[in-house]
Amino acid sequence: MAQKQRVLTSSLIPGMIVAEDIYSLNGQMIVAKGNIVTEKLIVRLGFYSIRSVAIKVEEKSIEEVIPPTAQTTYSERIRKSKTFQKFEKDFSNTTTIFRELIGDLVEKELTEEAVLEMTGYATDLFESIENNLEVFDMLHNMRENDDSTYAHSINVALIASVIGRWLGFEKEDINILMMSGLFHDIGKIMIPKDILNKPAKLDEQEYTIIKTHTMQGYNILKSMDLDERVACSALMHHERCDGSGYPIGIDGSQINDFAKIVAIADVYDAMTSNRIYRGPICPFKVISIFEQEGLSLYDTQFVTVFLKKIVNTYLQNSVRLSNGQTGTVILINNLALSRPVIQLDNGGYIDLYRHPNITIEAII
Secondary structure, three states, X not given: OOEEEEEEHHHOOOOOEEOOOEEOOOOOEEEOOOOEOOHHHHHHHHHXXXXXEEEEEOOOOOOOOOOOOOOOOHHHHHHHOHHHHXXXXXXXXXXXXXXXXXXXXXXXXXXXXXXXXXXXXXHHHHHOOOOHHHHHHHHHOOOOXXXXXXXXXXXXXXXXXXXHHHOOOOHHHHHHHHHHHHOOOHHHHHOOHHHHOOOOOOOHHHHHHHHOHHHHHHHHHHOOOOOHHHHHHHHHOOOOOOOOOOOOOOOHHHOOHHXXXXXXXXXXXXXXXXXXXXXXXXXXXXXXXXXXXXXXXOOHHHHHHHHHHHHHOOOOOEEEEOOOOEEEEEEOOOOOOOOOEEEEOOOOEEEHHHOOOOOEEEEO
């Protein structure tokens, strides 16, 4: 007779059987007990920040599958470039400065001068890369280096700023977006570390505490002489256009535009980054979830531009497919952004739009 065992989302393997109904943090059922775990389900669980799942355990063992690696991949070429090596050094320095700044908040209040100074460092990092596409090349190849809360905040600031560029914002507004992304999670300094870093599923009380970081951040920032969109982004970046977000549960008509942009950057970076309860999710899987479920949660005008632009940043990237083949992304399908045409390493091409049973498993 099968028994139940709780497994981290990052350790799920297609074919496992769900042993308990799985609900989102807002109480929405994601999948019912008895369903088979699929790659699509694993991505959905990441989308809804589900840390662990109860599965049925049989006597047979599950071996870890080690994916093959390609030689001289796009990522390897990026990491060897002088541009990446400089970015890596500058990013590390910026993260260290940010960590020290936040560490000082334990003993003293955050000041407007400190916010502006830190934003200046992040802006310099952003402006050191002229090509929007290179920003994502740099961030994707930084994943193994530092996925801390501090690095996440810098990533969100950079991604939000790129979205601002794509939307044609003026430089002043892009600077405000940078600041909004950088300090969107500032309220987490008020959350106990044992809750923030808990590797298992949060209980109801813990999740309630986590949700207070939005209001905590707003309270920290609202008293400063800053653009009001910065504090609004801290408050509203977990609000959703269908009214399912928190802390207030307002709909899209009431959410600040900058908070909407920061929300997209926040979710995209969180899903494609390492987390204590799972590994990074392939960007194409994240894009697929945005296509299927994100249009009702995020502002259509912003998320549509983001998806169409972000997918093009992965052109020429080396990828591994679910059937074990490897190749290079050479053509984006505007009807299905997450299903491009791949030039295979062993010869030939595959149009993923015409092969719905094959997906991109990883960028390599």
